[in-house]
């Protein structure tokens with residue numbers, strides 16, 4: 001089922017709201033009392049947030065661009081991407097958690113997201129991060145990576161994928177609410193196989209996929225190696 005989301009008009013932010021509305025095709029409403037809207041995008045102090053009108057328990061969802069401090073490439077994610085790589089496409093960027101970490105490791109990152117509401121939140125977070133630093137190299141693109149990869153001029157060293165986890169052993173009740181909402185917005189990413197195939201054709205050194213331990217590798221026949229963590233596994237597909 002499609003979730004209805006609208007942008008709340010805010011005095012002082014009219015041009016920004018118009019721009020988000022036209023880029024992401026999200027309608028604008030002037031007040032919160034519209035019963036057909038389930039979630040609202042609201043901008044406050046420059047931060048775009050997803051809120052649930054009338055709910056006091058709902059914690060707003062927004063992009064946490066967080067610290068700018070440099071991170072070592074010796075972390076699990078850095079080892080998976082590879083210490084010598086320079087350019088990374090995060091082709092399933094979501095709210096940018098991994099893209100921000102990668103850019104803080106000094107990679108030059110292009111973050112691609114296709115779901116309009118998530119992409120609007122991500123773009124806002126990236127712009128806020130870039131305002132605070134001219135050292136971070138983080139670009140953004142609102143598109144479906146399966147199509148966009150081949151329009152890019154240069155292959156990146158690494159393509160990083162983190163599609164929605166397949167439904168696991170935990171019941172959906174146990175999954176945190178913001179994650180459930182993002183999953184409702186983005187869907188199950190059941191086309192992850194075709195994204196992996198496109199990525200294998202386009203990356204110049206490696207494709208990395210984040211997977212939960214319980215899930216099978218997406219393409220066992222091409223798998224080169226895995227970097228194992230306590231909570232996740234990074235499957236590596238080396239380009240020969």
Ligand SMILES: C[S@@+](CC[C@H](N)C(=O)[O-])C[C@H]1O[C@@H](n2cnc3c(N)ncnc32)[C@H](O)[C@@H]1O
Nearest residue numbers: 092094095096097098113114115144145162186
């Ligand atoms: C699990 S989330 C990614 C979380 C992210 N790594 C983070 O750290 O915040 C997966 C995201 O990938 C996006 N996605 C899946 N397939 C995509 C595609 N082909 N092109 C662009 N975005 C895609 C989904 O819309 C969803 O927002």
